[in-house]
Amino acid sequence: MAQKITKRSESFSDWYNDIVMRAELADYAPVKGCMVIRPNGFALWENIQRVLNKMFKDTGHRNAYFPLFIPESFMKKEAEHVEGFAPHCAVVTHGGGKELEEALYVRPTSETVIWSMYSKWIQSYRDLPLLLNQWANVVRWELRPRLFLRTNEFLWQEGHTAHATAEEAEEETVKMLNVYRTFAEDYMAMPVICGRKTESEKFAGAVRTYCIEAMTQDRKAIQAGTSHNLGQNFAKAFDVTYQTADGKREYVYATSWGVSTRLIGALVMAHSDDQGLVLPPRLAPTQVVIVPIWKNLDERPKVLEYVARVRKAILEARTCSGVLGDLSIELYVDDREQYTPGWKFNEWELKGVPLRLEAGPKDLEKNSVVAVRRDTGKKEFIPLADVPTAIPARLEDIQKGLFERALAFRKANTFALDTYDEFQKVIVDGDGGFVSAHWCSDAECEKGIQDETKATIRCIPLDAQPESGQCIRCGKPSERRVVMAKGY
Amino acid sequence: MAQKITKRSESFSDWYNDIVMRAELADYAPVKGCMVIRPNGFALWENIQRVLNKMFKDTGHRNAYFPLFIPESFMKKEAEHVEGFAPHCAVVTHGGGKELEEALYVRPTSETVIWSMYSKWIQSYRDLPLLLNQWANVVRWELRPRLFLRTNEFLWQEGHTAHATAEEAEEETVKMLNVYRTFAEDYMAMPVICGRKTESEKFAGAVRTYCIEAMTQDRKAIQAGTSHNLGQNFAKAFDVTYQTADGKREYVYATSWGVSTRLIGALVMAHSDDQGLVLPPRLAPTQVVIVPIWKNLDERPKVLEYVARVRKAILEARTCSGVLGDLSIELYVDDREQYTPGWKFNEWELKGVPLRLEAGPKDLEKNSVVAVRRDTGKKEFIPLADVPTAIPARLEDIQKGLFERALAFRKANTFALDTYDEFQKVIVDGDGGFVSAHWCSDAECEKGIQDETKATIRCIPLDAQPESGQCIRCGKPSERRVVMAKGY
Numbered sequence: 022m023a024q025k026i027t028k029r030s031e032s033f034s035d036w037y038n039d040i041v042m043r044a045e046l047a048d049y050a051p052v053k054g055c056m057v058i059r060p061n062g063f064a065l066w067e068n069i070q071r072v073l074n075k076m077f078k079d080t081g082h083r084n085a086y087f088p089l090f091i092p093e094s095f096m097k098k099e100a101e102h103v104e105g106f107a108p109h110c111a112v113v114t115h116g117g118g119k120e121l122e123e124a125l126y127v128r129p130t131s132e133t134v135i136w137s138m139y140s141k142w143i144q145s146y147r148d149l150p151l152l153l154n155q156w157a158n159v160v161r162w163e164l165r166p167r168l169f170l171r172t173n174e175f176l177w178q179e180g181h182t183a184h185a186t187a188e189e190a191e192e193e194t195v196k197m198l199n200v201y202r203t204f205a206e207d208y209m210a211m212p213v214i215c216g217r218k219t220e221s222e223k224f225a226g227a228v229r230t231y232c233i234e235a236m237t238q239d240r241k242a243i244q245a246g247t248s249h250n251l252g253q254n255f256a257k258a259f260d261v262t263y264q265t266a267d268g269k270r271e272y273v274y275a276t277s278w279g280v281s282t283r284l285i286g287a288l289v290m291a292h293s294d295d296q297g298l299v300l301p302p303r304l305a306p307t308q309v310v311i312v313p314i315w316k317n318l319d320e321r322p323k324v325l326e327y328v329a330r331v332r333k334a335i336l337e338a339r340t341c342s343g344v345l346g347d348l349s350i351e352l353y354v355d356d357r358e359q360y361t362p363g364w365k366f367n368e369w370e371l372k373g374v375p376l377r378l379e380a381g382p383k384d385l386e387k388n389s390v391v392a393v394r395r396d397t398g399k400k401e402f403i404p405l406a407d408v409p410t411a412i413p414a415r416l417e418d419i420q421k422g423l424f425e426r427a428l429a430f431r432k433a434n435t436f437a438l439d440t441y442d443e444f445q446k447v448i449v450d451g452d453g454g455f456v457s458a459h460w461c462s463d464a465e466c467e468k469g470i471q472d473e474t475k476a477t478i479r480c481i482p483l484d485a486q487p488e489s490g491q492c493i494r495c496g497k498p499s500e501r502r503v504v505m506a507k508g509y
Numbered sequence: 510m511a512q513k514i515t516k517r518s519e520s521f522s523d524w525y526n527d528i529v530m531r532a533e534l535a536d537y538a539p540v541k542g543c544m545v546i547r548p549n550g551f552a553l554w555e556n557i558q559r560v561l562n563k564m565f566k567d568t569g570h571r572n573a574y575f576p577l578f579i580p581e582s583f584m585k586k587e588a589e590h591v592e593g594f595a596p597h598c599a600v601v602t603h604g605g606g607k608e609l610e611e612a613l614y615v616r617p618t619s620e621t622v623i624w625s626m627y628s629k630w631i632q633s634y635r636d637l638p639l640l641l642n643q644w645a646n647v648v649r650w651e652l653r654p655r656l657f658l659r660t661n662e663f664l665w666q667e668g669h670t671a672h673a674t675a676e677e678a679e680e681e682t683v684k685m686l687n688v689y690r691t692f693a694e695d696y697m698a699m700p701v702i703c704g705r706k707t708e709s710e711k712f713a714g715a716v717r718t719y720c721i722e723a724m725t726q727d728r729k730a731i732q733a734g735t736s737h738n739l740g741q742n743f744a745k746a747f748d749v750t751y752q753t754a755d756g757k758r759e760y761v762y763a764t765s766w767g768v769s770t771r772l773i774g775a776l777v778m779a780h781s782d783d784q785g786l787v788l789p790p791r792l793a794p795t796q797v798v799i800v801p802i803w804k805n806l807d808e809r810p811k812v813l814e815y816v817a818r819v820r821k822a823i824l825e826a827r828t829c830s831g832v833l834g835d836l837s838i839e840l841y842v843d844d845r846e847q848y849t850p851g852w853k854f855n856e857w858e859l860k861g862v863p864l865r866l867e868a869g870p871k872d873l874e875k876n877s878v879v880a881v882r883r884d885t886g887k888k889e890f891i892p893l894a895d896v897p898t899a900i901p902a903r904l905e906d907i908q909k910g911l912f913e914r915a916l917a918f919r920k921a922n923t924f925a926l927d928t929y930d931e932f933q934k935v936i937v938d939g940d941g942g943f944v945s946a947h948w949c950s951d952a953e954c955e956k957g958i959q960d961e962t963k964a965t966i967r968c969i970p971l972d973a974q975p976e977s978g979q980c981i982r983c984g985k986p987s988e989r990r991v992v993m994a995k996g997y
Binding site for chain 1: 536538539540543544545546547548551552554555571572573574575576577578579580583595596597598599600601602603604605606613615622625626629630641645646648650651652661662664
């Protein structure tokens with residue numbers, strides 16, 4: 022606890038690492054570029070999984086598990102795919118003490134192995150749509166690894182669906198993008214822009230890639246989820262056809278979509294502060310911590326008895342209130358004797374518990390508790406009788422407050438610009454941010470922008486209105502604005 | 510649906526594969542020795558995970574995630590461990606397009622990488638006990654792969670705990686063995702023998718290995734879970750010491766324990782029959798299927814309306830009954846029009862749904878439903894008014910009935926024998942079974958028994974009473990009986 026957390030204003034990058042390490046979300050593994058997800062981080066991932074699993078199930082998907090290893094020959098069946106992924110793969114050459122006849126790639130993503138199975142399972146229109154998802158580890162060798170953001174191995178989910186028509190596949194691609202948006206905004210309290218990736222940024226093997234992009238506190242963009250319309254590319258590579266209702270054979274249409282443990286990095290960068298982690302109540306493993314306070318040990322029994330009453334009032338509330346949706350309130354009474362109340366306050370601020378309650382002899386006398394919000398630090402007295410309604414209400418306030426604060430921050434740091442000079446002032450010389458600007462749709466110009474400013478075209482927003490303009494860099498005509506920013 | 514399932518009496522091995530494939534639990538992957546876990550199989554695994562996760566949490570454990578890759582040098586730090594596992598490993602030699610400086614082993618189990626982290630996290634007695642678990646994929650190259658039972662990659666959980674004293678480590682080892690027993694018996698409805706492995710069968714790197722052993726319907730043993738007391742072996746290999754309360758430095762004591770997707774194979778082999786899968790209600794993804802029946806389409810609306818009433822009665826029951834512990838009743842109304850009732854009956858018998866309800870015009874008139882138990886095929890009429898109590902009660906009966914049937918089967922096929930001649934008659938010439946017999950504790954004799962009969966010593970049961978006798982093979986003195994059987 023003695024080590025200090027670097028301030029965001031000093032170094033955002035060091036601050037991020039300090040938060041991840043000090044809040045014990047993750048640690049560096051002995052294998053270069055890999056991380057260990059510690060219990061505090063994994064509990065967040067489990068909550069992410071639980072919520073998304075329900076959303077996937079509600080949209081008709083089922084979970085399955087496909088193999089870790091992909092034969093080299095499979096990787097090569099889809100030309101763009103192998104070009105995009107093979108250079109970043111880990112390759113197994115020996116197994117069971119012998120050199121393998123064919124090298125095996127550790128999956129960087131599972132389209133190839135899954136579509137080889139779909140060729141076996143899909144025969145008729147009756148087998149469609151096929152809507153599967155898997156939770157798995159994947160491996161992609163990274164040049165500059167960062168905890169949660171880019172690691173050689175990470176955990177993710179990958180949905181892989183098969184459809185009879187191009188329209189259905191497109192509908193699914195957009196539907197799952199919206200699932201991700203709902204999750205990011207309603208659970209992570211993180212506003213996102215839904216958009217389409219440019220040709221050069223799309224998934225290797227996709228027809229179209231959609232994404233959600235969030236803004237970090239250092240005014241960069243972080244891609245938080247992607248959804249791909251794969252057209253018939255993989256169906257053709259793995260010869261997956263189906264018999265239509267009128268007896269013809271057609272290739273199947275595919276989608277894939279995924280989010281990863283990178284979301285935890287995005288969550289940290291969206292809300293946390295110089296005191297530590299700030300977690301939205303709907304994803305926090307513990308929503309409320311109660312710290313009993315006494316000056317001398319005589320007071321201890323009656324304070325603990327009072328704390329037990331407070332605890333009971335909250336536990337009763339959590340079964341009937343439902344204001345936090347499907348998440349119940351998890352609470353922890355920190356009655357450890359070896360630590361002072363002040364130490365505990367710091368500890369739970371560092372760990373990001375949304376609401377801290379304090380109860381001492383004076384609170385007992387007044388029949389109330391002190392409540393301190395993690396997001397604002399605001400302190401208030403809540404009468405015991407109000408606890409069952411006030412606690413869920415405060416948590417809901419925090420959830421909304423985090424979203425609104427992040428949204429206001431994004432608005433304040435998003436600029437509609439029309440000259441390359443202004444653009445460079447914001448992105449290169451200034452504090453950064455999202456720039457809404459015209460672009461000629463030319464990949465050369467896109468590359469030029471990146472080389473000259475380190476900003477990339479994050480996406481073409483789905484809600485972008487048609488608007489005639491001139492490319493911010495080359496002046497050629499443009500039909501709509503895109504979002505540019507430096508990214509993670 | 511046209512393919513037949515091989516009868517158990519014809520070939521137990523073919524029957525097993527037929528069940529796994531036809532009930533769509535798993536499929537062969539394109540990579541040799543690997544499998545795909547299909548949604549029906551994965552739903553079972555998710556239920557296994559959910560129940561065990563709660564049991565682990567209730568015993569103070571937290572989940573974490575450690576890297577897939579283990580540096581070759583780590584594998585070599587514990588002498589027995591590397592000897593036992595290295596020959597079965599997959600080895601990554603290339604990453605990111607380059608040959609790696611040090612080869613990486615794909616984890617066959619994670620003691621080494623976890624203890625390298627524990628050396629960083631454990632400093633003081635205050636850091637102990639450290640009680641972590643991870644759910645992960647592991648890879649062990651197999652010579653004779655079989656779906657769920659032995660595959661090159663499988664899913665499992667591995668608990669890894671660190672303790673201050675040898676006594677605490679032993680207590681933890683036995684506690685987790687009992688968690689596995691409770692899970693196997695109360696959820697899988699599969700009676701198990703808890704015992705200790707012989708020296709030659711113990712985990713590579715362990716001081717003592719405990720296991721639970723179940724009996725399959727072909728009278729073999731299947732190891733369904735193991736719990737290892739690792740002593741200070743890994744602490745010494747990775748230099749993990751802690752400062753005691755009085756300032757000394759001591760090595761830490763370790764345990765590890767795991768169950769895998771092999772449990773699904775054991776579950777199939779314990780209960781299923783020639784019609785298909787038989788699932789215990791507490792693990793079945795769907796407990797009840799309702800099949801509406803009509804002869805002509807006029808009857809359809811009123812039958813479906815009646816089925817909706819039955820469904821509602823069950824859904825109300827599931828929120829208040831609690832007879833199935835923490836599992837609610839999942840039900841499915843199979844109102845698909847393209848299939849006949851007879852086809853649906855076969856389908857749900859194949860898929861192992863514990864209870865099938867049928868409702869047609871006659872049932873509506875009588876205000877009752879037909880209920881057919883999957884385990885016994887027993888048919889009965891249940892008045893609609895009794896549905897809320899009768900359905901949970903029947904499911905509970907099925908859960909108990911499966912356990913009792915399996916227990917009776919094991920009892921009928923367990924033999925206390927005293928001569929090698931009798932032993933060979935049962936194991937080599939007969940139908941097999943568990944043999945309770947004396948053994949001299951000599952590894953040579955253990956190997957002799959295996960070479961001559963293919964049976965192994967499954968375990969030294971924890972409840973074995975001291976009893977003087979003579980080794981069934983060599984006649985030397987023995988203190989207690991052990992369990993011998995052919996195994997999976």
